[in-house]
Amino acid sequence: YAQPLEFETASGRxxxxxxxxxxxxxVNSNRLQFANGDEVANGYMHLRLPTVRDGREPHxxxxxxxxxxxxxxxxxxxxxxxxxxxxxxxxxxxxxGTATNMAFTFHGxxxxxxxxxxxxxxxxxxxxxxxxxxxxxxxxxxxxxRLELANNRLDAQVKQATLLGNQVSDxxxxxxxxxxxxxxxxxxxxxxxxxAAVAMELLQNSPVRSVFGSTFDSWxxxxxxxxxxxxxxxxxxxxxxTRQSVQVDFNQ
Numbered sequence: 001y002a003q004p005l006e007f008e009t010a011s012g013r014x015x016x017x018x019x020x021x022x023x024x025x026x027v028n029s030n031r032l033q034f035a036n037g038d039e040v041a042n043g044y045m046h047l048r049l050p051t052v053r054d055g056r057e058p059h060x061x062x063x064x065x066x067x068x069x070x071x072x073x074x075x076x077x078x079x080x081x082x083x084x085x086x087x088x089x090x091x092x093x094x095x096x097g098t099a100t101n102m103a104f105t106f107h108g109x110x111x112x113x114x115x116x117x118x119x120x121x122x123x124x125x126x127x128x129x130x131x132x133x134x135x136x137x138x139x140x141x142x143x144x145x146r147l148e149l150a151n152n153r154l155d156a157q158v159k160q161a162t163l164l165g166n167q168v169s170d171x172x173x174x175x176x177x178x179x180x181x182x183x184x185x186x187x188x189x190x191x192x193x194x195x196a197a198v199a200m201e202l203l204q205n206s207p208v209r210s211v212f213g214s215t216f217d218s219w220x221x222x223x224x225x226x227x228x229x230x231x232x233x234x235x236x237x238x239x240x241x242t243r244q245s246v247q248v249d250f251n252q
Contacts, residue, residue, distance in 0.1 A: 001079055007034035007041070018051065025049040039069045057109040060118075064104045071097035071129050074147075077104040078122055083152055083184060085235035086175060090149075097129025097143065122149040131161075133173065133188060134233045137206050138164040145171075158190065164202045166194035178234050180241030188231040199225040199248065206244075225249065 012032035018025045027047035034041045043064035050056040066073060071094060080087055101124060108118025129143040145158040154175035161168040171190025178185040192199070225248060232243035 005034075005076060007036050009035045014045070023051045023054070024056075025051055034064075039066065039073065041066045041069075057111045057114055059108060060106060060110045062104075062106040066099070066102040068098065068100045069102060071095075071099045071124070071126060073099055073102065074122065074124070078149065079106070079120060081117065082120065082149070083235075085184060086152070086154065089186075089235055093132045095130035095132060095139070098127040099124040099147075100127065101125045117151070120149070120151055123147065131156075131173075133186065134231075137231075138202065140168065140171075152184075154186075163192065164205060165198045166192050166202055168192050176232075178236070178239060178241045181234060181236070181239040183234060183236030183239055185235060185239075185241055186231070186233045188229070188233070190229050192225075192227040192229055194225050194227075196225050199227065203246065 010032065012029055014027065014029045014032075016025060016027045025047075027045070027049070029043075029045045032043050032045065034043070041064050043062065045063075046061040048059045050058065064077065074094060075091060078087070078090060103121070103123050105121045106118060108114065109116065110118070123146070125146050127144055131140040131143050133140060140158070140161045140163055143158055143161040145156060145161075148155045152175065154173070156173035158168065158171035158173065161171065168190050169192075171188065174187045176185055176187045194202075227246055227248045230243070230245040232241055234241045
């Protein structure tokens with residue numbers, strides 16, 4: 001973490017024990033409660049700390065739950081030990097919204113360069129959120145779904161959202177190995193329903209426009225549209241592997 005986890009108030013009991021035979025200090029807590037205004041978190045902590053330098057690494061288990069908080073709370077809990085490009089994307093992409101049933105766990109070494117990387121998990125139900133998943137596409141707005149982060153794995157299930165006025169449902173955002181270059185990439189798949197005019201506005205204001213150019217600029221469209229969208233977006237700047245697939249069905 002670049003900064004300490006700051007709260008206005010904290011309450012609970014913390015105890016410690018030193019084992020002289022194993023030269024280890026143990027720090028444990030009962031249920032701890034932290035608060036920042038209306039944001040209330042409950043958690044538990046366990047530390048195992050060698051008291052001598054014998055090659056062992058200090059370990060921590062930290063579990064925190066938050067019933068309800070602004071979605072920006074992820075910036076407080078998600079550590080910088082996840083891949084830099086993923087940490088940057090999370091910070092730049094997740095906008096306004098509300099998180100409920102949030103859970104964060106950290107288990108493993110707290111050494112700067114550990115032999116084995118710690119296990120990190122973050123999950124939350126998200127409500128009425130904004131997601132700027134790529135600078136070349138319009139934002140997903142009014143997102144309702146669930147976000148799960150486990151070490152280097154990201155999985156976001158979007159039950160419903162809007163994309164430039166189009167209704168999006170059953171979408172999935174996953175972090176994958178970029179099959180076309182180094183680094184990671186986002187895989188985004190979902191279904192879209194709208195009227196033809198609004199759907200064409202989306203296509204004209206997205207990278208898909210580079211495929212058909214100004215061909216449809218003077219056309220007028222009517223009726224309903226259903227579409228399946230599949231995107232692949234590299235997180236590493238300049239990496240190969242950008243893909244867009246949009247299959248559109250026009251219905252009268």
